[in-house]
Amino acid sequence: MSAAGKSFAWLVEHFFLSWLPTARRASPHTVESYRDAFKLLLMWASSTLGVGPCDFSLDHLTRANVLAFCEWLEGERGSGAKTVNCRLAAIKSFCSYASYEAPERLEQLRSVRDLPQRRERRREVDYLTPEEVGWLVDACDGRPEDALLIALLYNTGCRVSEMVGLRARDVSGSGGRLRLHVLGKGRKERTIPLWEDTSVALARHIDARALDPDDYVFRGRNVPHLTRSGMRHRIESAMSRACAAHPELAGRRVGPHTFRHSCAMAMLAAGVDIASVAIWLGHEHVNTTHKYVVVDMRIKEEALSKVRRGWEVKERAHYSASEDVLAQL
Numbered sequence: 001m002s003a004a005g006k007s008f009a010w011l012v013e014h015f016f017l018s019w020l021p022t023a024r025r026a027s028p029h030t031v032e033s034y035r036d037a038f039k040l041l042l043m044w045a046s047s048t049l050g051v052g053p054c055d056f057s058l059d060h061l062t063r064a065n066v067l068a069f070c071e072w073l074e075g076e077r078g079s080g081a082k083t084v085n086c087r088l089a090a091i092k093s094f095c096s097y098a099s100y101e102a103p104e105r106l107e108q109l110r111s112v113r114d115l116p117q118r119r120e121r122r123r124e125v126d127y128l129t130p131e132e133v134g135w136l137v138d139a140c141d142g143r144p145e146d147a148l149l150i151a152l153l154y155n156t157g158c159r160v161s162e163m164v165g166l167r168a169r170d171v172s173g174s175g176g177r178l179r180l181h182v183l184g185k186g187r188k189e190r191t192i193p194l195w196e197d198t199s200v201a202l203a204r205h206i207d208a209r210a211l212d213p214d215d216y217v218f219r220g221r222n223v224p225h226l227t228r229s230g231m232r233h234r235i236e237s238a239m240s241r242a243c244a245a246h247p248e249l250a251g252r253r254v255g256p257h258t259f260r261h262s263c264a265m266a267m268l269a270a271g272v273d274i275a276s277v278a279i280w281l282g283h284e285h286v287n288t289t290h291k292y293v294v295v296d297m298r299i300k301e302e303a304l305s306k307v308r309r310g311w312e313v314k315e316r317a318h319y320s321a322s323e324d325v326l327a328q329l
Contacts, residue, residue, distance in 0.1 A: 008057045011098050012038065019097050027187060029161050037090035040077075044069045058102065063111040066091060070118070081118035088117065126253060127261040135249065136235075139242035146234050148201045149218060149226075153256060156180055156192045157263030157281050160256045164226050168206055169213035178202055184282040192280065231256050264292045 016035065020026040026034075042053045048068070051060060066088070073079040073087060095109040102109075128136070133154050140147035153163060162182045173179045178199040180192045194202065202217075211217065216225035232255055243249045260281065267277050278289040 006102050008061070009054070011058075011101055012094070014101075015094055015097050025187075027185075033086060034090040034093065037087040038094075040073070040087060041069055041091065044072050048072065058098070058105055058108070061091075061095075061112060062108065063115065066112050066115060074118075081120040085117045085120070088115065126258055127265045128252075128254065128258060129262075130266055132246075132249065133259070133262060135242045135246050136238045136254075139238045139245065143238075144201070145205065145218070146238055148198075148205050149231065149234060150238065150259065151198045151201060152180075152194075153259035154263055154266075155194055155198045156182070157260045158182060158192070159184065159260065159282075160228050160231060161185075163256070164216075164218065164228065164231060166217045167213065168211040168215050168217060171202065171206065171217070173199070176200065182282070186284060188282055188284070190279070190282050228256070261292070264289065268292055 016031065020031050020034065042056060045051045045056050045060060045065075046053065049060065049065070070084050070088060073084050079087075092113045092115070095113040099106055099109045099113075133150070137147050137150050140150065149163075152158070156163075158166075158180075162184055165183070166180065170181045171178055172181065173193075176196050176199055178194045180194065182190050182192060184190060206217070209215075209219075218226035218231075220226045220230055235254060235256060239249065239252075239254050264277055264281060267280065268274070274289050274292075275286055277292065278286045281289065283289050
C-alpha cells in the first residue's frame with residue numbers, strides 16, 4: 001500500500017500490532033494504556049463529531065480536535081491533568097509513527113505532536129505510618145489473603161502492576177526468608193527481600209492453594225489474576241473496617257499506591273539513604289524519589305534545627321512617656 005493510500009484504520013492496526021510491541025518493545029501495560037486512549041478518542045468522535053469508529057480518518061486527527069478531546073476528558077469525564085497527559089502521550093506517539101508512514105501529513109501530525117502537556121498540580125504524597133498500616137492488617141482478621149496483600153505492598157513498595165502480575169515462580173529463598181523477583185516499569189528487574197513474618201504468610205498462602213510456578217499469587221474472581229479494581233476494592237474494604245476501630249483514619253484516601261509511598265517514607269525515617277530507596281522502588285532516577293524527602297516533616301524539622309538565624313526575636317516593650325517629657329509638652 002502506498003503512503004498516500006494508508007488509512008487511519010491501517011495505521012492504527014500496524015501501530016498496535018507491529019510498531020509498539022516490535023519496534024518500540026513497549027510493555028503490555030503501555031499497549032493497554034494506549035489502546036484505552038484510542039477507545040476514548042473514538043468515543044469522543046462518535047458523540048461529538050458524529051463520526052463512527054469505521055469512518056474516522058486522518059482528516060479528523062487535527063490539532064483542534066485533539067485539543068477538544070482533551071477538554072472533553074477534563075469536563076465530561078472528570079479526568080485530571082495526569083490522566084489527560086497519558087491519553088495525549090498515546091496520540092503523540094501515534095503521530096510520530098504515522099509521520100513516517102504518511103509523510104504527506106507531516107505538518108498536520110507535527111502540530112498535534114507539539115501540543116503542550118497539561119500542567120499537573122503537585123500534591124504532597126499521602127502515606128500511612130507503620131502503626132496505621134498495622135491497623136489495616138489487623139482489620140483483615142479472618143481474611144488472610146487480604147492481610148498478606150497489604151503486608152506485601154508495604155514490605156516491597158511494589159507498583160500495582162507488579163503485584164497483580166506476581167507469579168509463584170517469582171518467589172524464591174529459603175530458611176524463613178523469601179525474596180520476590182519483580183519485573184518493573186521499563187522492563188527493569190529487581191529482587192526484593194521480605195520480612196520473616198511476611199515470608200511465612202506468603203509461603204503458607206502458596207502451599208494452601210497448591211500454586212504451580214506459572215500460577216499467579218493473587219487470583220481474581222473470574223480471571224487468572226487479581227485485577228487493579230479488585231485490589232482497590234479489597235483495600236477499601238479493609239480501610240472501612242479499620243476506620244470503625246480507629247476513627248482517626250476517617251477521610252483518608254488510601255489505595256494500592258499508598259503503600260508504595262508508605263514504604264518509601266518508612267525507609268527514609270529509618271535513615272536509609274535516598275539512592276537505596278530509589279533502587280528498592282525501581283526508580284530510574286533519584287529525582288523521582290526526591291518527592292518523599294520533600295514531604296517528610298521530620299526531615300524538614302531536623303533541617304530547620306541545624307540552621308541558626310543569627311538573631312533572637314525579642315518582645316518589644318510598649319513605649320511609655322516619662323514625666324519629664326510630659327512636663328515639657
